[in-house]
Amino acid sequence: MSNFKEDLLNIRAFAFDVDGVFSGNILLSSSGEQLRPMNMKDGYAVQLAVKKGYPVAIISGGACESIRKRFSGLGVKDIYIGSSDKMKDFEDFLGKNNLDFESILYMGDDLPDYFVMKKAGIATCPSDAAQEIKSISKYVSSIRGGDGCVRDVIEQVLRAQGKWMDTDAFKW
Secondary structure, three states: OOOHHHHHHHOOEEEEOOEOOOEOOOEEOOOOOEEOOOOHHHHHHHHHHHHOOOOEEEEOOOOOHHHHHHHHOOOOOEEEOOOOOHHHHHHHHHHHOOOOHHHEEEEOOOHHHHHHHHHOOEEEEOOOOOHHHHHHOOEEOOOOOOOOHHHHHHHHHHHHOOOOOOHHHHOO
């Protein structure tokens, strides 16, 4: 079995679910709009990864346009919302960016992420993920979904690859 820290050296791109990963809960407004509180440090890490040239995919079953707006504002180009077949969207992301499964770190939290996580080079999840997801994850963050678990995995990859604390890190 390979070492997690060594495997981080092979990561060339990231893919993430949204609900349960970037957000811990969904709030409903009085008009029924879904609001997803998100961690600012997760956002910082995503924009830094994009700035460093890592393709990033958002693959969410949620169909709220605010998801697209949030992540496009961070520089993410591959945003799949309302995804009923995450594997299809994951393969589309790989094809558009000339990537292979082994070079992707994927973070998910629940059963719709299962098959994608089984194919990704490194499967990761927040500490409060479903047990089935934890059981197939190479790394379970000590951080809950919505509380900075995305920052945790991006930071680990960038640190391992010597790209965390350089001049790009100190500006948006």
